[in-house]
Amino acid sequence: MERKLFLLTIISLNLSVLYVSVVASNVPAIFVFGDSIFDAGNNHFNRNCTAQADFPPYGSSFFHHPTGRFTNGRTVADFTSEFIGIPLQKPYLEVQIEIVNGTRKNYPTNGINFASAGSGVLRETNNDSGVTPIQVQLQQFQTLVEQNHIDQKLVKNSLFFLESGSNDIFNYFFPFDTPTLNPDAYVQSMLKEVGNFMDTIYKLGGRRIAVFALGPVGCVPARTLLPGAPVTKCYGKMNKMVKNYNMGLENIVKGLGVKYPGAVGVFGAVYKTVQIFRADPKRYGFADVDSACCGYGTLGGELQCGKEGYTICKNPNEYLFWDFFHPSERTYKLISKALWAGGRNRIRPFNLKKLSNITIPNV
Secondary structure, three states: OOOOOOOOOOOOOOOOOOOOOOOOOOOOOEEEEEOOOOOOOOHHHOOOOOOOOOOOOOOOOOOOOOOOOOOOOOOHHHHHHHHHOOOOOEEHHHHHHHHHHOOOOOOOOOOEEOOOOOOOOOOOOOHHHOOOOHHHHHHHHHHHHHOOOOOHHHHHHOEEEEEOOHHHHHHHOOOOOOOOOOHHHHHHHHHHHHHHHHHHHHHOOOOEEEEEOOOOHHHOHHHHHOOOOOOOOOOHHHHHHHHHHHHHHHHHHHOHHHHOOOOEEEEEOOHHHHHHHHHOHHHHOOOEEEEEOEEOOHHHOOOOOOOOOOEEOOOHHHEEEOOOOOEOHHHHHHHHHHHHHOOOOOEEOOOHHHHHHOOOOOO
């Protein structure tokens, strides 16, 4: 089994009382950074990358063909775009190809997706599998801004999404590379990179920033690939690192307004919500919150969906997990509703709907 793994953030909650509709918004675009939770196909256009989901049955439930997304349909970025009422963002590498080929003259005004499955907040995470680390994603965006391919007013009014860290933490538990840092120091090194990311986004004009916490990474079906990881329960040591990282992320968001005048940040608080969700799956409409709908072996976690020998469930909507790392489209939809219209126990200090409508001061 190839060790280059991509991870998920899993969150969910009781959303029966939430109704989401397209609303008037001050946000014209979303710029997306992160890993396979957000990747809309960048890895597909990077032929040096081995982390791929550009084959069936990925994309089968909504797009009806593979798009490079690591799920059976749409992601949080896609649903949020629909809630705002803007087109879905194209992968950066696809846009670049269109520009070079002459099929597109200008860069999109609805945002761009820079996310790369398998990447982390640490530059070295899965670098030998050809993924695009956060630092390079940021450089790609910076080049477009500095070359005036993206209007500064557009940057100021757009949403900036960041979700990353799962791969860094998952890889910490691989037996192939002995960590040189203890868990706390490792998490601090991750948070330092997130801080650097925030510095650059702000300097480039970003003012509406949404940072999404990791879900309980130690609960994904792919934990069956790790020596010593439990199968009948979540991997506690891994989840402890996740909680420490999430706490650091929230502290960074809390300090945004002070450190960066005029910036507004929100923190998608997901960990506790997921565990509540997993504790009472029937209440939320799921038949299975442990196993992958598409995969093979124990928990469906021993083989990537679509690889030779895989099996697939009859109804992906009943599964929290689509494959051994990633949520199903239905799970993403519930996540998106929570982030868009949820209360402070889901996203704070306020939700994405308010963040999209708030007036950004001229600072």
